[in-house]
Amino acid sequence: MNRFSYVTPILMDNESTLTCENNVRLYDGEVKTQFEGGELIITTHRILWGRPGAIAKGQTCLGLSNHLIVYIEEESPGAFFRRSRKILLHLAEHNDPNADKPSPYSQYNFIKLSFREGYSTDVVGTLNKCLQMRYWESNVRAPIQENPPINQQPQIKLRTGIVGIERGLQEKQKATDESLTVAFQDLSKLMSMAKDMVRLSQNISTKIKDRQGDITEDETVRFKSYLLSLGIDDPVTRDSYKSNNQYYRSLAKEICDFLLVHIEEVGGMIVLTDAFCRINRARGLELISPEDVLNACKLMEQLQMPLKVFQFNSGVMVLQLSSLDSESIAEATAVLVEDNGSLTSEELSQKLGISVTLATERLLTAEKYGKSCRDDSIEGLRFFPNFLLTREIL
Amino acid sequence: MSETEIEWPWQYNFPPFFTLQPHAETRAKQVQAWKSLILDYCKKCKLYLIDVREASNIPLFNNSGINRKLEQTVIVSILSELQKTGHAAPIDKPKNRWEIYWHTLEEWSSMIYDYVSNRGLQGSVLTLYELSQGDDVKDEEFYEMQQEVLIKVLQTLEKDRKCELILSDDDQGVKFF
Structure with a gap:
């Protein structure tokens, strides 16, 4: 019993609770002590015993260092059917005269823990494991021994306890920060490159203007068209406008001028995301947000521009020629379906050179106008001419 | 009846016929076509009972030629449409x-009553077996009618006081007035 000392039940660094049991009595050797009906907590470093509730409140309790335990023995339960279980702890000799002890002298080299109500967890197993692992010996010899640190300096890495979790979180955050920084470095590089590119293209275009006579007309036109798809000379930026509305108007005009030819080429309609990509690629440096593009495009119809935004029932938004209406789309699509017998979105997208989303929308529009009907099977969604409506029933 | 005798309408080989169409007008036509197809088929095959759970065994709902099946929920909704006009009725709760x-x-009831009055059988008692399986009715449309359906038909006649059903365990018969 003299190995016990009065301690505060506050866990040390790296110490963590393994198990805890109620209604435990301490025996000094074979002799009952006054310490009965208390709480027993086994941590990685110590065994703590306290009056009920005392440990939770942080009051002084009895502590026994695990390294003093030499050997654990479980007393076989008595002949009677009693739930009470006893564990014998053989202890090493230890003298620490300075410590504040409940009993300074003991004639026994062992103590007993008596669990009046048995134990709810495998106390013996836990203790044995604890002794095997020797958690208290060093911080480094934690369970992560298998992957030794690459650095010469042994890194202290702990997985146990709240501290361990917090440290893990911190490390992750740091790593994220670093990768973000690297990523943005790349982006700024790209921006500066783009700046050069735009300047280059401007140079070339002025040079072409200067010596118009030297190269043939045809070549000039071709070169100019390349440049046009490469960039917009003087992008509209938010800074140069005072009000949002004005900014969006100018942006709408710019987008219209830039995309009109392209949209006419591909059949009068492109998905808004495509438009966004094309615009930003053309602008090169002064990138604009999707929101700005959307707002600008929404203004187009109001400003009676040759393009307008259209939203399909599915929520897909497209930029299309103002002259285009759903009915003519449905009509045109129905003709295509009829010519081919039947079509899936993929087939239509290949035929027209448009995206699959757009092709799906076209087919759905045709269906909405009763121009086609669907065949939904495991082979996918396929559209047929609407014979159900046009042909006689039987 | 063998399957070969059935003349399928063109819709039967048209894959979209087996998908319920979302477009309202198209769907109306589609359901209409299904309704007449089901009745025609049942008439030709003398099919009085359809179990929706086993519908895929009936070629009507499963065209193996184009590998299309009509879904059970769709079948139920079409049958419910037929119920509205008195051409079908569920005989269990889960339909x-x-x-x-x-x-x-x-x-049916007027058909049977016509037959009875043409033969001057009013006042006499006929067993249900005679009425549906007998040699005399071989050429009638209600020949081989399922007993449960026959009873229902006769019950409607009974309501008009044109006959009386005698439903004891052994001899089930009917007396016409």
Whole structure:
């Protein structure tokens, strides 16, 4: 019993609770002590015993260092059917005269823990494991021994306890920060490159203007068209406008001028995301947000521009020629379906050179106008001419 | 009846026919086509009972030629449409088993009563077996009618006081007035 000392039940660094049991009595050797009906907590470093509730409140309790335990023995339960279980702890000799002890002298080299109500967890197993692992010996010899640190300096890495979790979180955050920084470095590089590119293209275009006579007309036109798809000379930026509305108007005009030819080429309609990509690629440096593009495009119809935004029932938004209406789309699509017998979105997208989303929308529009009907099977969604409506029933 | 005798309408080989169409007008036509197809089929095959759970065994709902099946939920909704006009009725709560009347119960009952009055059988008693399986009725449309359906038909006649059903365990018969 003299190995016990009065301690505060506050866990040390790296110490963590393994198990805890109620209604435990301490025996000094074979002799009952006054310490009965208390709480027993086994941590990685110590065994703590306290009056009920005392440990939770942080009051002084009895502590026994695990390294003093030499050997654990479980007393076989008595002949009677009693739930009470006893564990014998053989202890090493230890003298620490300075410590504040409940009993300074003991004639026994062992103590007993008596669990009046048995134990709810495998106390013996836990203790044995604890002794095997020797958690208290060093911080480094934690369970992560298998992957030794690459650095010469042994890194202290702990997985146990709240501290361990917090440290893990911190490390992750740091790593994220670093990768973000690297990523943005790349982006700024790209921006500066783009700046050069735009300047280059401007140079070339002025040079072409200067010596118009030297190269043939045809070549000039071709070169100019390349440049046009490469960039917009003087992008509209938010800074140069005072009000949002004005900014969006100018942006709408710019987008219209830039995309009109392209949209006419591909059949009068492109998905808004495509438009966004094309615009930003053309602008090169002064990138604009999707929101700005959307707002600008929404203004187009109001400003009676040759393009307008259209939203399909599915929520897909497209930029299309103002002259285009759903009915003519449905009509045109129905003709295509009829010519081919039947079509899936993929087939239509290949035929027209448009995206699959757009092709799906076209087919759905045709269906909405009763121009086609669907065949939904495991082979996918396929559209047929609407014979159900046009042909006689039987 | 062998399957080969059935003349399928063109829709039967048109894959979209087996998908319920979202477009309202198209769907109306589609359901209409299904309704007449079901009644025609049942008439030709003398099919009085359809179990929706086993519908894929009936070629009507499963065209193996184009590998298309009509879904059970769609079948139930079409049968419910037929119910509205008195051409079908579910005989269990979960609506799995349906009786199909390609003639409505009223049509059947007048058909049977016509037969009875033409033969001057009023006042006499006929067994249900005679009425549905007997040699005398071989050429009638209600020949081989399922007993449960026959009873329902006769019950409608009974309501008009044109006959009386005698439903003891052994001899089930009917007396016409």
